[in-house]
Amino acid sequence: MDDHVIEARDHFIQGISRISSFWGFPKAMGAIFAVTYLSAEPVTLDELVKEAGVSKGAVSTNIRNLERLGVVHKKLKVGDRKDYYVAETDFWKIAKGILREREKNEFDLAIRSVGESLELLNSEVDQTTDVETSAFYKERMLALKKFFDSLDNLVATLLVIDDLKSNVVKTMFSKN
Amino acid sequence: MDDHVIEARDHFIQGISRISSFWGFPKAMGAIFAVTYLSAEPVTLDELVKEAGVSKGAVSTNIRNLERLGVVHKKLKVGDRKDYYVAETDFWKIAKGILREREKNEFDLAIRSVGESLELLNSEVDQTTDVETSAFYKERMLALKKFFDSLDNLVATLLVIDDLKSNVVKTMFSKN
DNA sequence: TAGATCGTTTAGTTCGAACTAAACAAAGTA
DNA sequence: TACTTTGTTTAGTTCGAACTAAACGATCTA
Numbered sequence: 001m002d003d004h005v006i007e008a009r010d011h012f013i014q015g016i017s018r019i020s021s022f023w024g025f026p027k028a029m030g031a032i033f034a035v036t037y038l039s040a041e042p043v044t045l046d047e048l049v050k051e052a053g054v055s056k057g058a059v060s061t062n063i064r065n066l067e068r069l070g071v072v073h074k075k076l077k078v079g080d081r082k083d084y085y086v087a088e089t090d091f092w093k094i095a096k097g098i099l100r101e102r103e104k105n106e107f108d109l110a111i112r113s114v115g116e117s118l119e120l121l122n123s124e125v126d127q128t129t130d131v132e133t134s135a136f137y138k139e140r141m142l143a144l145k146k147f148f149d150s151l152d153n154l155v156a157t158l159l160v161i162d163d164l165k166s167n168v169v170k171t172m173f174s175k176n
Numbered sequence: 177m178d179d180h181v182i183e184a185r186d187h188f189i190q191g192i193s194r195i196s197s198f199w200g201f202p203k204a205m206g207a208i209f210a211v212t213y214l215s216a217e218p219v220t221l222d223e224l225v226k227e228a229g230v231s232k233g234a235v236s237t238n239i240r241n242l243e244r245l246g247v248v249h250k251k252l253k254v255g256d257r258k259d260y261y262v263a264e265t266d267f268w269k270i271a272k273g274i275l276r277e278r279e280k281n282e283f284d285l286a287i288r289s290v291g292e293s294l295e296l297l298n299s300e301v302d303q304t305t306d307v308e309t310s311a312f313y314k315e316r317m318l319a320l321k322k323f324f325d326s327l328d329n330l331v332a333t334l335l336v337i338d339d340l341k342s343n344v345v346k347t348m349f350s351k352n
Numbered sequence: 353t354a355g356a357t358c359g360t361t362t363a364g365t366t367c368g369a370a371c372t373a374a375a376c377a378a379a380g381t382a
Numbered sequence: 383t384a385c386t387t388t389g390t391t392t393a394g395t396t397c398g399a400a401c402t403a404a405a406c407g408a409t410c411t412a
Contacts, residue, residue, distance in 0.1 A: 005310050008296035012317060015289030022282050024200050026400060037320075040312050045359070055402045060360060062400095081358055081409070089316075091323040106198050113191030120184035134181050136216050140265075141188060144213075147267040202370060221389065231372050236390060238370095257380070257388055 009038060013052075023098075028054045029062045033071055033087060042075050042084035070097035099155060111148045117141055185214060189228075199274075204230045205238045209247055209263065218251050218260030246273035276335055287324045293317055 013034040020030025031052040036043055043051070048059045063085060066072045071094050075084040088094055118141045121134060189210040196206025207228040212219055219227070224235045239261060242248045247270050251260040264270055294317045297310060 004296055004299070005306060005313065008293045008313065008317075011289060011296060012293035012313075015286055015293060018282070018286040018289070022286055024198075028401075037316055038313060040309075057360080057362090057403080058401060064360095083359075089319065091320065106194070110191055110194040110198055113187060113194070117184045117188035117191060120180055120187060123180070130181060133216075137181065137184065137188075137214060140213055141184075143265065144267065204371075233373080233390080233392090234371060240390095257378095259389075 012038065025065075026062060028052065028058050029066060032059060032062050033066055036066075036072050036085050037087040037089075039087075042086045044082045044084055048085075069101055070094065108152065111152070114141060114145050114148060118145060188214065201241075202238060204228065204234050205242060208235060208238050209242055212242075212248050212261050213263040213265075215263075218262045220258045220260060224261075245277055246270065272335060275331060284328065287328070290317060290321050290324060294321060 013031050016034035016037075017027045017030035020033070021027045031054065032048055035048055035051040039047075045056065045059055045063065048054075048063065049056050052059065054062075063072065067074055067085075070088060072085045072087050075086055077084060088097075118138065121138050121141065189207050192210035192213075193203045193206035196209070197203045207230065208224055211224055211227040215223075221232065221235055221239065224230075224239065225232050228235065230238075239248065243250055243261075246264060248261045248263050251262055253260060294314065297314050297317065
């Protein structure tokens with residue numbers, strides 16, 4: 001293969017790896033996706049081991065996460081025990097998948113803890129001390145909770161946008 | 177102070193710490209912000225050391241980053257060498273500040289590398305081998321680049337939204 | 353059954369981000 | 383000048399996420 005092509009490919013893989021790690025995913029995950037994305041044919045686990053330069057175990061776990069996020073798709077061939085993977089090419093779909101995944105898991109779990117803190121304050125029928133402090137905490141925590149709720153609505157709204165509407169978004173923010 | 181209030185406060189600080197680390201920031205950074213946010217009065221570095229339970233060095237570097245992001249603000253008092261900090265309470269502003277910061281730095285640096293890879297392919301006037309592969313790479317890389325450009329426009333658009341319009345957004349996505 | 357071929361799981365290791373402790377710098381005060 | 387008070391920087395350490403190597407399980411074939 002032409003040197004320039006190889007160089008471009010390597011540079012691309014490296015770039016995707018950085019993007020991956022920037023968004024809080026493993027670098028290897030990015031490399032694995034990049035290889036899959038640059039492959040015209042479905043790729044096997046062993047090919048990914050070779051092309052992405054990571055161990056079989058790492059490919060196994062990372063590709064599974066990629067599939068869970070909808071970033072790649074598993075394709076089985078009849079009479080073939082191997083798993084084949086192809087990259088999702090609709091990046092808006094990918095973005096939605098990732099957002100949806102973050103929505104559950106850690107995200108609103110952490111957000112929920114703000115609500116819980118607030119409830120702790122509200123259930124505090126005590127008359128002991130520091131009414132002022134308690135009131136101030138309530139005010140601040142409530143303000144943050146409201147922000148999170150709005151954000152939640154925003155994301156939820158984006159998630160229910162179907163393909164038709166999403167095309168509107170694509171058109172709006174594309175230059176050509 | 178009332179036990180419930182202390183418990184609520186601790187729970188809140190812990191929650192913010194998790195959110196912080198979830199978004200790729202140090203846990204301590206979240207704790208420091210939480211303490212600042214829950215303080216009615218401007219706080220000093222030494223108070224933060226005590227309240228957030230991290231070392232002076234860590235507070236120093238983290239608070240500086242928080243200020244750079246516009247999450248807290250430094251307040252100086254006349255005839256007082258201490259630095260005082262207050263939390264920004266407009267979370268939409270905070271979100272914008274963080275987005276803006278990510279915009280520079282790593283983000284479009286990584287994105288740029290995709291463009292560079294593409295250029296490497298285009299500057300490849302060679303006639304050697306693999307015309308097909310090269311064409312395929314170009315196609316895929318261009319598709320990704322277009323997506324990134326759209327995303328870039330989207331973020332840029334959000335960033336130039338002034339306070340008036342941003343109130344529209346707030347209203348749109350608040351429940352009450 | 354034995355052996356080959358897959359993907360997964362586990363035990364152990366590596367590596368870097370983020371922390372602490374402590375030295376340092378700067379700027380005021382006595 | 384010496385001492386105090388404040389924030390920053392540096393050297394060294396810790397700790398966990400993510401990796402590798404290798405054992406394992408499952409499934410097909412001869």
